Amino acid sequence: MTENTFPLYTADVLVSFYRTEVLTGQEAKHFTKSDLTPIPKPEAVQTLYMRVLYLLYRFRPECHSMVPIVENIQYPPYHEGITTIISVYTRMRQFLPMCMVYDFSMNDLLAPVKQKTLTILSAILNFLHFRKQRMEIMLETQARFRAGMDKLQAYTRGNLEAEKKIEKLTTIPPEQQAEADELAAALSELQATTMHEYQQVNAQNDSIAEWKTKIAEKTQKLAQVKVDVSSLKEDLGRLKSQIVESPEELRSTMEKMRENVKNIKISIKETEERIVEMQNMVQGVTQSEAEIHQTYNLLQDLESSMNNTKQRQEELQELMAQYEKIQKELKNLCVEEGQLKRALDLKLDKECKQNIRRQKKREMKEQHVQDVLGQCNQMHQKREEMADKIQEITGETQQLKAKIKSLRDVCSKETAKAQALFDTMYTAMLKLHKRIDMHIKEIS
Template sequence: MKALSALVRSASSACSRRVERVASGRCGLCSKIQPSFGLLFDIDGVLVRGKTPIPAAKRAFQKLVDSNGQFVVPVVFVTNAGNCLRQKKADQLSHILGVPITQDQVMMSHSPLRMFKRYHDKCVLVSGQGPVLDIAKNVGFTNVVSVDMLRESFPLLDMVDHNRRPKLPSSPMMNLPRVEAGMSENTFPVYKVDVIVQFYRTEVLTGQEAKHFTKNDITPNPKSESIQRLYMRILQLLFRFKPECHYMVPLSENIQYPMLYEWVTPIMSVYMRMCQFLPLCHVYDFSLNDLLNPKAKRTITILSAIQNFLHFRKQRLELTAAHQQSFRSDMDRLQAYTREIKEAEKKIEKLSIIPPEQQAEAKELASALAELTTNTQHEYQDVSAMNEKVAQCKTEIAELSQKLSQRRVEVATLKDEIVKLKSQIVESPEELRNEMERMKENVKNIKMSKDLADERLVELQMLVQCAGQVEAEIHVLLKQLQDLQNSMCQTNQQKEKVQDLAAMNEALQKELRSLGTEEGQLKRALAMKYDKESKHQIRRQKKKEVKDQQVKNIYGQYDKIHEKREEVVKLIEETNRETKQFKEKMQKLREKCNQRSQKAQEIYEQLLNTLEQYNKRIESIVLETNADISKMKSHF
């Protein structure tokens, strides 16, 4: 019986296969279009350190969720810890990272045990830390026995801890159920015989071997020759180890009767190589009996393990082929980009370099443009100065117009006052005179201010006429400036084109640099690959040389063995001849013996006959003598 921890260790290999299914399930996504990728995060040391979150991880997770707090891409958290429930771990992560996380997004070390449904109804032994009984029931186990329960039932089992050692023997609990689950079954799928036969006929065997390989070679009594041939073909498919190589094993020259090893050599070679290969298929107890006397169930298990490995190998080969194809396409695109960049550089060089025929015109145009720019700058300065003067004149005119309006208002008020004064003329002449003198002084002051305003107005009119002439000149200059501006616009357009081309050149140069870095990386990778290939080639060459040397040695030993074998054959032939001659002599002797035995038999029969006759005569003589004796007795 094995504990549940053994199940965890064996199930860790299946965890990588189930992660993609879990990542594609309920991950708290609310987007309508599912992305084509997902994220797997380790927890301890990556997201949190103890119970404190890593700041960068917390900021990164804020970018992985949308405004509703849902993940933008599928996210799964993976940890090898198993001392708590998945819901508790999800709550801890939600509290630490500030992001809502469900238990379906957490993959712990005991999570793969959900796949072992064949053990869920059996009694299992659980060991570990934390609430192991709750974890086991959450995973799906219904009948669970913990180590503490086992220790309470059988206290003498725990004799290491002196504090727990019982002083008096206690009677064990009789109601403790028997542990039923164990890892006697395989972690890989066991296929049916028809599926195994079909797979090996299509993927491993070829020609007549595939045609003759049937279900009867495996069940009910596997044929050892067919199984050995199948193992040889599997080794040939995986390691390019031909079946003929199993028969060429170097032997010592001092071995007597090397022909006795001819049958053992290929069997031991296949056995050694299968012992090296089958641990990759999670078969660790391959024995020599599986080759010499295979059993049906055991053979099906081994072939299922190899079939599972070959499926995995085929998928990996397809992935590597796809990566190689994408690498080739990237290399082709890189070459196309480099060609386009070179062409763009040539175009930029053509655009930036002026042909020698137009260099003189370009210099003249450049000098003319420089003179025009200097003239336009001077004229712009003059125009700006004139505009400043005109603005000052306009401000002065506005001030004078305001003063004139004020004076007019004052004149109108004075007229009104004069009218009032006329109406209010008093009889006293002195007051009239005073008022008249005041009025005269006011009129004089108004006339003086009017004369000054007229003079200033004339000056301003002269300035305005000059400003009109200046405006005409400015219009002419503006036309010239417009022409220059058009020419400058054209030059600016050309400059913009040149700048665009320069920007394109910079962008292309950046792409070229990035592609150059990628090319450098790819070249480094290729160089590393070439170095590895060269090293592998050197190793292969050395191995080939060693193999050639071994083959030469084997051939030499084989030649010696063959010579010895020929000598032995000659000896055997001589012994056969001698045995034939001896058999012929024996046959002749047997014939003579038979003849003599027949003669002896005849003589023996004759003697018997004569003896019988002689006995009969003796008996008759005895009877006669007895009769004579009786007669003589009667006479006497």
């Protein structure tokens, strides 16, 4: 006890701890410092040890007083008192080595000493603190393990769902395979036709631009000719007013002017024809633009479908990334699970060793119990022999009682007969006395 591996506490600290952590109800209220110092009370120490055993092993205090012996014992209260002390002593002897206390004796229960009792209580307090910390750590590890198992299950479910989605996105149903092939073929044909039509439209746009430039030039020339004609008409009018020409010259000029007008009319007709042709070409271009617009709408639809496929591919890539991430987390969880399993295996090995030790102790106890039971059986056999003798004596007594009863019956019958004879004799004597009295009276 001089070299302890645990701190020694004062009586006040021990009283406050055991009142709050171990004792309950009225026991906690009545437990004070005077129960430990200066001289510990055996009853208080015994109840304290019983409560500690109940806290650790759930062994109720009233179970210590149960007498595991055969029935019909002489003086059972003496056995009950000894059994309680011996039960507490044996269990404390088994428990205190875990608290680094190896010199527990019967005097520590029957006549406890202050210093020794405080040392034992300090060791138990230290063990209870250690037990509480270990239980908290075990509960935390169990909670983490359960959370890890829940995450693992959630991740496995997510992996299965992601694999199902990937299969759904990557595989084309057989009923839609033909439609997908037709759409792909139609898309390729449409792309080829649109490229050809784009080329034709570009060529037509170039030709239209050339015709527009030509028409603009012709219209400019026509406007210039109109301006020239109007200027010439003005000049002619002004010249007519100023100069009187000869009729021949006038005719020649008029013919020239007529020719010029004819040429201008012909050119105007040609330009109108060209304008009609250009209008027809513009109408064809508008029709082609409408067709191009339809093809453009089709291309937009195809582009939207391609965008949807791209989005699905992006979602597929994201799902694959999530799948890889979940696989990494799953590997980490598997590693943590392996570590926890190894820790559990170590704990199970320790528990197995402790169970083996407990089994050995139980076997020793059972051997001791069997020895005690053998002695009890011998006592029981002796008791049975005595019971047989008692039964024989009781049989003889019963026979004697039967004989006594029969004799009593005979005596009662004889007494009844004697009583009847006595009654008859008594009545006869009374009658005789009466007659004698009557005779005496007559004689007198």
